[in-house]
Amino acid sequence: MFAAVVLAVAVVVVAAYSSTNESTTTNGNANRQATTNAASAPYDLQFIDTMSVHHRSAVDMAKMAELKTQNDELKAFARKIVEDQNREIAQMKQWRDSWYPGKPQAINMEMPGMNDSMKGMDMRKMETASGKEFDLMFIDMMTPHHEGAVTMAQEALTKAEHTEIKQLSEGIIKAQESEIKKMQTWKSEWSKTKLARTRRSSSSRTDR
Numbered sequence: 001m002f003a004a005v006v007l008a009v010a011v012v013v014v015a016a017y018s019s020t021n022e023s024t025t026t027n028g029n030a031n032r033q034a035t036t037n038a039a040s041a042p043y044d045l046q047f048i049d050t051m052s053v054h055h056r057s058a059v060d061m062a063k064m065a066e067l068k069t070q071n072d073e074l075k076a077f078a079r080k081i082v083e084d085q086n087r088e089i090a091q092m093k094q095w096r097d098s099w100y101p102g103k104p105q106a107i108n109m110e111m112p113g114m115n116d117s118m119k120g121m122d123m124r125k126m127e128t129a130s131g132k133e134f135d136l137m138f139i140d141m142m143t144p145h146h147e148g149a150v151t152m153a154q155e156a157l158t159k160a161e162h163t164e165i166k167q168l169s170e171g172i173i174k175a176q177e178s179e180i181k182k183m184q185t186w187k188s189e190w191s192k193t194k195l196a197r198t199r200r201s202s203s204s205r206t207d208r
Helices: 002-016 043-068 072-099 114-119 123-128 131-159 163-207
Strands: 022-024 032-034
Touching: 043 072, 043 114, 043 123, 043 131, 043 163, 072 131, 072 163, 114 131, 123 131, 131 163
Parallel strands: none
Antiparallel strands: 022 032
């Protein structure tokens, strides 16, 4: 089942980039390609296409978390990411169809926050992890991914032409900064729990 999830990631990303020819490969993920001359496209089109790709990668990670985590809080958190970001992807698609019908893809991996936030993602590594290790790995990957989205959205507040893009960006900043804080709190709490269990296990083996 998890292999199918990874395959879905590759299908989504490759399909989004089908008209491009510049690529980089990151930690076992599907090739991520920047559309040729994307930077010359209207900024709002770049934002829509690039943020949509960014959102899809978050959705893919969150779907895996829904399947693998045994933590009810994290499962609900991942489900909300899927719902929120799929909704925003659909909204951006409507704007694209209305504002830029027939325009070629403008995926700009050099937009501030985009490339760096994707570097740490490793779906294959997530696939092999389990338990608390998986939960902490998800947080370690999703936190910088969210930080990248916030950076992209902050730039859009000053560069976007359409009010709708600015309003979406405000929502992304508010929601994802809140989620970043939540993940940081969980990491602190769960890391301590994991360390305590490791120490108890080590002490038990020593006593024997």
